[in-house]
Amino acid sequence: MKNRAAFKRASKGPRSLKVSVGARASYTATEAKHEFGRVLEQAIHGATVVITKHDAPRAVLISMDQFKALQDAPQMKLDTLSEQFDALLDRMQTRQARRGMSVAFNASPKQLGKAAVVSARKRG
Numbered sequence: 001m002k003n004r005a006a007f008k009r010a011s012k013g014p015r016s017l018k019v020s021v022g023a024r025a026s027y028t029a030t031e032a033k034h035e036f037g038r039v040l041e042q043a044i045h046g047a048t049v050v051i052t053k054h055d056a057p058r059a060v061l062i063s064m065d066q067f068k069a070l071q072d073a074p075q076m077k078l079d080t081l082s083e084q085f086d087a088l089l090d091r092m093q094t095r096q097a098r099r100g101m102s103v104a105f106n107a108s109p110k111q112l113g114k115a116a117v118v119s120a121r122k123r124g
Contacts, residue, residue: 023042023046023047023048024047024048024049024050025039025042025047025048025049025050026049026050026051026052026057027039027049027050027051027052028051028052028053029051029052029053029058032049032051032061039051039061040061043061043062043063044063045063046063046065046066048060048061048062048066049061049062
């Protein structure tokens with residue numbers, strides 16, 4: 001009976017269904033259960049609906065569009081990183097870069113030591 005009374009107090013007054021994309025709504029688990037249609041409509045219209053239990057967030061309800069965007073995010077990030085890597089690799093594939101790598105791989109330990117000292121002095 002206590003939950004029902006709390007629900008009646010919490011649900012007094014109409015909640016507006018006008019939801020802006022990215023808006024946040026919060027419902028207790030009991031409210032979400034009793035007002036699921038309204039909660040679902042808010043999520044469909046772009047709101048992020050947080051469902052709480054004992055005053056702590058326990059679940060989130062989002063639209064399919066938001067879910068797909070979250071689901072695709074890692075792949076988009078991977079694609080971006082792949083593109084950046086390919087561009088970097090292309091910049092490194094110059095004649096001068098190939099010549100420099102050939103010299104480095106064929107250098108003696110003494111030549112590598114001298115190059116390291118020169119590089120360290122440039123950095124200060």
